[in-house]
Amino acid sequence: xxxxxxxxxxxxxxxxxxxxxxxxxxxxxxxxxxxxxxxxxxxxxxxxxxxxxxxxxxxxxxxxxxxxxxxxxxxxxxxxxxxxxxxxxxxxxxxxxxxxxxxxxxxxxxxxxxxxxxxxxxxxxxxxxxxxxxxxxxxxxxxxxxxxxxxxxxxxxxxxxxxxxxxxxxxxxxxxxxxxxxxxxxxxxxxxxxxxxxxxxxxxxxxxxxxxxxxxxxxxxxxxxxxxxxxxxxxxxxxxxxxxxxxxxxxxxxxxxxxxxxxxxxxxxxxxxxxxxxxxxxxxxxxxxxxxxxxxxxxxxxxxxxxxxxxxxxxxxxxxxxxxxxxxxxxxxxxxxxxxxxxxxxxxxxxxxxxxxxxxxxxxxxxxxxxxxxxxxxxxxxxxxxxxxxxxxxxxxxxxxxx
Numbered sequence: 001x002x003x004x005x006x007x008x009x010x011x012x013x014x015x016x017x018x019x020x021x022x023x024x025x026x027x028x029x030x031x032x033x034x035x036x037x038x039x040x041x042x043x044x045x046x047x048x049x050x051x052x053x054x055x056x057x058x059x060x061x062x063x064x065x066x067x068x069x070x071x072x073x074x075x076x077x078x079x080x081x082x083x084x085x086x087x088x089x090x091x092x093x094x095x096x097x098x099x100x101x102x103x104x105x106x107x108x109x110x111x112x113x114x115x116x117x118x119x120x121x122x123x124x125x126x127x128x129x130x131x132x133x134x135x136x137x138x139x140x141x142x143x144x145x146x147x148x149x150x151x152x153x154x155x156x157x158x159x160x161x162x163x164x165x166x167x168x169x170x171x172x173x174x175x176x177x178x179x180x181x182x183x184x185x186x187x188x189x190x191x192x193x194x195x196x197x198x199x200x201x202x203x204x205x206x207x208x209x210x211x212x213x214x215x216x217x218x219x220x221x222x223x224x225x226x227x228x229x230x231x232x233x234x235x236x237x238x239x240x241x242x243x244x245x246x247x248x249x250x251x252x253x254x255x256x257x258x259x260x261x262x263x264x265x266x267x268x269x270x271x272x273x274x275x276x277x278x279x280x281x282x283x284x285x286x287x288x289x290x291x292x293x294x295x296x297x298x299x300x301x302x303x304x305x306x307x308x309x310x311x312x313x314x315x316x317x318x319x320x321x322x323x324x325x326x327x328x329x330x331x332x333x334x335x336x337x338x339x340x341x342x343x344x345x346x347x348x349x350x351x352x353x354x355x356x357x358x359x360x361x362x363x364x365x366x367x368x369x370x371x372x373x374x375x376x377x378x379x380x381x382x383x384x385x386x387x388x389x390x391x392x393x394x395x396x397x398x399x400x401x402x403x
Contacts, residue, residue: 019134021187025089026126026150027149029119032115034154035096037158039162039165060109061113062361068120069355070218074347076346077348082125084121088118090181093177098111127334127350130143132346140335143331143335144277151274235383236298239384250375251377262319269320276327278331291332297321297325298326298385302388336395368383
């Protein structure tokens with residue numbers, strides 16, 4: 001917790017406990033998103049099923065998350081973020097313990113769907129808790145630490161899951177991941193900070209709090225622009241994370257080790273950029289300008305790797321620079337959403353706009369897969385750059401907050 005305190009510029013402030021617990025929950029959410037990927041060969045071999053059949057479990061997880069995330073946001077504003085976040089952790093943890101303990105492929109699919117219910121809660125509950133309990137002058141740094149924790153969960157998942165698999169098999173790895181979720185849920189239960197479980201944390205109720213008025217808020221131009229922003233970000237990250245290595249190989253004959261080093265540089269500097277962005281948002285209110293300049297940086301360096309044949313070190317450096325700008329943008333992104341959200345509506349708004357991650361996650365594999373199938377690897381990076389430039393319109397166009 002000392003690192004969190006240092007990042008937020010305060011020592012032993014009560015809200016630090018909330019930031020730590022919420023960030024731990026975000027760590028778990030990203031850990032669970034990557035749970036199946038490193039263990040997939042072992043699960044598939046055990047059940048004797050095809051990749052398509054295993055993919056059904058992931059499809060169930062993502063579909064349930066996409067459908068329920070916006071409604072979860074309404075529940076967060078109505079029932080309270082802390083209790084919903086604890087429930088989400090328990091749903092996910094319980095689902096993976098059952099999936100590891102029960103020898104049934106269809107139970108596995110059903111448990112991934114149940115984990116999707118838990119996953120739908122994280123974003124609206126996390127952002128609502130942070131928005132209600134962190135002082136305004138520290139909220140940008142809190143957002144950045146929260147995002148960094150999620151990235152850390154993604155980075156830690158593959159090696160730790162493979163280690164557990166080597167010791168106890170894939171079922172033991174699933175159960176171990178579930179125990180992690182139960183532990184973080186217990187941490188959140190123990191955290192109490194000025195009524196952290198109260199709906200909207202005593203924020204004034206407005207007519208946008210629920211029902212038809214709530215949906216009118218979500219359909220307003222500022223919120224829809226932010227939804228578009230998140231869709232474009234998900235497409236960008238999907239292209240780079242999943243297709244840059246194969247695209248570099250097809251385009252330039254880049255060795256797999258070099259291409260993976262470039263991707264690793266992107267991911268590492270994204271995490272560092274998030275922390276730098278958190279410090280930056282505490283020193284400026286021009287979040288749209290920061291996001292715009294960051295998006296321009298992403299577009300510049302992805303176009304560079306698309307159009308110029310670079311040596312190994314130059315390629316790694318260009319992707320690393322793109323990653324830094326990607327991370328630098330993220331705290332400003334969160335602040336832009338917060339600025340257009342009326343008090344008492346953080347759960348529903350963040351739940352709605354972050355559905356863009358699910359939408360983009362569905363679209364990206366279809367688009368980039370088709371690009372690679374048609375032998376046009378250069379278009380992978382050109383499309384990422386185009387999405388970055390298109391996203392500028394969503395942060396440069398800033399309608400007023402809905403009343």
